Amino acid sequence: MLKEAIFHRPKNNFAYAYNETTLHIRLQTKKEDVEAVELIYGDPYIWEDGEWISLKKPMNKTGSDDLYDYWLAEVSPEYRRLRYGFALKSEEETIIYNEKGFYEEEPKDCGLYFCFPFLNKIDVFQAPTWVKDTVWYQIFPERFGNGNKENDPKGALPWGSTDPSTTNFFGGDFEGVIEHIDHLVELGITGIYFTPIFKAKSNHKYDTIDYMEIDPQFGTKETFKKLVEVCHENGIKIMLDAVFNHSGYFWEPFQDVLKNGEKSKYKDWFHIWDFPVVTKPKPNYDAFAFVSDMPKLNTEHPEVKDYLLEVGRYWVREFNIDGWRLDVANEVDHQFWRDFRNAVKAEKEDVYILGEIWHDSMPWLQGDQFDAVMNYPFTTATLDFLAKNKTKATEFANSISKVMHSYPINVNEVAFNLLGSHDTPRILTICEENKDKLKLLFLFQLSFVGAPCIYYGDEFSMTGDQDPGCRKCMVWEEEKQDLNMFAFVKKLIGLRKELPVFGNHGDIHFIEANDETNHVMYEKVSNSTGERILFVVNNSDKDLVVTLPDGVKGTVMRDLWNG
């Protein structure tokens, strides 16, 4: 066996509490190198005649990527304490692997084994349970619907009259969302993620002027309250966008610093390198990227922190929102997010906290900070295969497996699985307007583990390049809507609701990934009911004949799609 490839370390995706009574233990081994693995485990304080008393149970191979196989065992330790190691078997040998290294025989001292010291309830990663069954829908509020012309910003253009630019406005607002609530209900989505709605200057509103005010172009606090109520009545949750990494240029404290320099009482609310503050040619303060209009906030400063935590609490308390999406979340300090979690969850226990992180996010997903991150590794793997043809079936399956094994299973179940957003080209555009590909994308997204998010208009086959192109006005003229695509997405969402195993109540396994035909076959299996759904994704323009896997042949199957 290749010892160098064998990896385990507790308290991350390799060993974690799945719930208040169950631990998940995972192991990495070289791909196709190990035949079987057993978990050796026991309570550290149960000994007999100077020997630690341990049990064994087989681990299941849950997947592979290009280099490694991954193994999993579930344990519910009676006294919530665990010491454990691994017995690895290949044709040639059996070796024992524990914290101290490799052994030929099982050591009898549990001090040498891995340690999960105690399953404390408060440390368990616990996202709100409703998220597991949510289908999100992202709305860029300036472009979804204009329900009230009176609050249109000056110079607003007629709806959809031209392409979006970085500066133009079309007057989208809350009443526009309320007006079109039937569309959302019919589609079947159960959560809306709004990009920022607070007072700001730009059309995207990421340059906050006032965190405590609604941007007047969207409506009043009253309208927003009504919107939340209407959505809740229709079983739709509401998530807002918290831009706490940086403020906008016109935020009062920053204006004060610009005006009063070192004398400003807000001078330590930012990271100013020297005074006077200059914005050109480059800002002499920390900013988002190097954008002088977006000065980075000093979230370590107690006043800034108090202010932003109150923002977090305020919109939950007063407007009963259900979630916060955190912009540029990984550039803000961990300590801030720990306190943010405590603050907003104290207001409403089942608020969902979603961080925008494009990279490996394990440090934020330990239970003390976020409930989820935007699952860009899923996005990339899926688009590379299905939309861009950059990868073949095997690489796709490997990448997806890698993502899934990078996080605990309870983290995967609430991941925010997006295919596109206001920050990326429209997925149909990435597909070079091949609608069959778009359908495969929706199929995979909506049958995958996690909480899928549909970017407004994708269900009508809208197109658009990298922003601002991807921020077109929503099409409301029926003749311009792709009703076929709408029906397709609606049907998938319906299946997800009707059959728990279609969505988050089934484990996913890849059965086949074939680079020649470029298809993948995967199944979703319910541990509780035994129900099984078989999916075949044919990512080519040729017809495909597949061989059903063992265990399926001879059983009664139902064609889910054609009834």
Place this chain on the structure above:
Amino acid sequence: MLKEAIFHRPKNNFAYAYNETTLHIRLQTKKEDVEAVELIYGDPYIWEDGEWISLKKPMNKTGSDDLYDYWLAEVSPEYRRLRYGFALKSEEETIIYNEKGFYEEEPKDCGLYFCFPFLNKIDVFQAPTWVKDTVWYQIFPERFGNGNKENDPKGALPWGSTDPSTTNFFGGDFEGVIEHIDHLVELGITGIYFTPIFKAKSNHKYDTIDYMEIDPQFGTKETFKKLVEVCHENGIKIMLDAVFNHSGYFWEPFQDVLKNGEKSKYKDWFHIWDFPVVTKPKPNYDAFAFVSDMPKLNTEHPEVKDYLLEVGRYWVREFNIDGWRLDVANEVDHQFWRDFRNAVKAEKEDVYILGEIWHDSMPWLQGDQFDAVMNYPFTTATLDFLAKNKTKATEFANSISKVMHSYPINVNEVAFNLLGSHDTPRILTICEENKDKLKLLFLFQLSFVGAPCIYYGDEFSMTGDQDPGCRKCMVWEEEKQDLNMFAFVKKLIGLRKELPVFGNHGDIHFIEANDETNHVMYEKVSNSTGERILFVVNNSDKDLVVTLPDGVKGTVMRDLWNG
């Protein structure tokens, strides 16, 4: 190159903030497989013509264990943001390794690279600076000195008149410590770690009756205050033992639960499985191990938490202690320790927080919980080689390297490096009373990175088996003291003080580990002064001739030991 052996993941011992401006990036590769590694790095927002702008710098090989080599580079990113990857070179090939995998050419999109999003000061692991220069001395207060016969517990035996048992008492107290302060000052130690001093029943006092009271056998709060003052006047810090995982049987809230059962207002302060509470044959509540006298505390309960946090604050605030050692720290929830850190550091910024954890402790050493853990992996590796002859020189060097690479360097610098304690046999006894071996142990411990801790009496060559044997009364009759050993330890501590590079202000590198002669050669090197100390540890009873390493030959050397 063996790709399966290559490992990196940010925000742990592989990528961390060493201080407010410096990041350390480490890489693991298969042992002797890679010739050179370069770090590819840059700011994520600096691009030119659609390509990310990156720099390169060589990484240093900082050590090896049995399977892997480890590489390190230091970076101080101008804007505190970093994306990075690795260029690995062997004779046959050069490969690029980043977050998404392996490449033949450097990708030009920093989105594919590893991410250290922002170096936020508040997240930096920062232990009190004084700990780096502290030599600890552990006192088991019942057995160090009896300075006041009047507070002796009933039935206390004459000092040292018999062997210690699990139940006997000898009357050690605070006045005994004050009386012998000259001994500690002469030895040169600069911190005392006291095992518990709070009111309790046993002689070890781990079964707390009252967290807010001194055990009367040790003295009064006044005496304790005086002890702290005397120590501080002599440059000696004081660390107390916090037993927060469990209380003692006679702690009032537990007594109340025993008496009033379900009606007790303290019933949720513990983890009671069912009522009435029984202690025999096995407790029907969570306990430390299965010891019915040590009921586990429910540290998730707000009242318990408030109470214990106040205990933490109280002894810092009222008695000006300098550190807390946390008993059975890993079985208490992380959330409790985060709040504990905030509470006691608010009272006194440079309090040292030391957790008792015998296993891999990275999850507690991220900056939000502990400053250090008891470095048992160091203990095991050192004793196995120098005391027990269980391992040879190579395995010893590998094990020590593995320990060092399991944690960030700033964590290693404040690790609590013990060789023995009240919980283990005396080190001289483990050495089968070979005093030469004891000297080698002290030499290695006192020249190693971290904060060493001497168990009371080891400096006089005291012996004793597993507890209670290791808890003998301190020898104060000069004729029974090993003054030669005392002088040896004193000299080592003196060198550590005189030459910063001897202690924590030098990097350690193994130069040779020879299984035939069973010796190791290592050096300590100061990055700032260039000073270099060469150590040879001859772990055999034969004379040894060593070859000096390249770069030393021909330079002027000073014999540190013989002057």
